[in-house]
Amino acid sequence: MSDMSENWSEEVLLAQIAEALEAADAIPHDFVEAGKATFAWRTIDSELAELAFDSDLQDHQDLIRSEPAPLRALTFTAPRAAVTIEIEVVDGALLGQLVPEQAGEIHIVTRTGHDTSAVIDEVGYFLISPMPVAPFRIHCQTASGVNMSTNWITL
């Protein structure tokens, strides 16, 4: 087998190795570690909710409206659970609602693993105050069996 590989001279081969090793070394260690840590989410048996609406990504036309717009409004949907979660930033707090309305518990997990929980009331509302430190993920569970998480949210 090695006969055919002689076409890469020692210089070429070593230069390629050097380049490959450098490419890995050039990446911050914590960047790689954060990627490894995401595997833990595998065991969390929750549906990943998709971002369905982001006020920042709306066209300008839509932003011209009569009511004062919230700083940022996001909507996530979990198709399998048929649930939508809406959040907005209001007065330095995070206000959210689950649609259709139902009671449960919400967890806000930051990248460092810090976990804050709050109650989702019977009409689906929850309030996290003060605002969690971004980026964070929302994980919610309800009495009716909804179990979903969002991706990392940066506000």
Place this chain on the structure above:
Amino acid sequence: MPVDPRVIVLVIRAREGDQDAWDELIERYAPMIWSIGRRYRMDRPDIDDVAQTVWLRLVESLADLHDPGAVGSWLATTTKHECFRTVKARRRQDSMEQTLDFDMTADEQATMVEQELETAERNAILRAAFAKLPPTCQRILLLRIEGISYEEIGARLDLPIGSLGPKRGRCLAKLRDDPALNALILAEIGAPGNE
């Protein structure tokens, strides 16, 4: 570029919950996500967000990946998509202050992402082949890469100079015998059956 069978093994093992296999996938493709992010001129926090989203999508999709060997391509496409979304969001936020300095066409983006994927795959093959070498081989070759003379290598590793030439030759032969690296070299010289 031929699919490195190692990738298929890693995906299948990760599917079964093997953290080591997952870690190896991350090490293989994290440089690609990083480079693509840089090509989109994103800063570190944005690249972090993109990477997290991409890895989480992969965690979610592991079981459904139709073709485990194409995981690199899947990651490249997902990264491109997330980068584009992030850049678009930033552009809207910053539109008052500056015009966007990112102006690649869709075709240029596709080509760039393809190149980054190919680089990631080939670098992973090279690193894996190198990592399989005995420690002495690794040290000798690293010192050769640094352009250190045989006299100096001999002194540093406490090996007789006369043994270094043949030793180095055996190390290189071992490297070339790595099946994945061999396949890579064959693909690049494009001459199957060439003696």
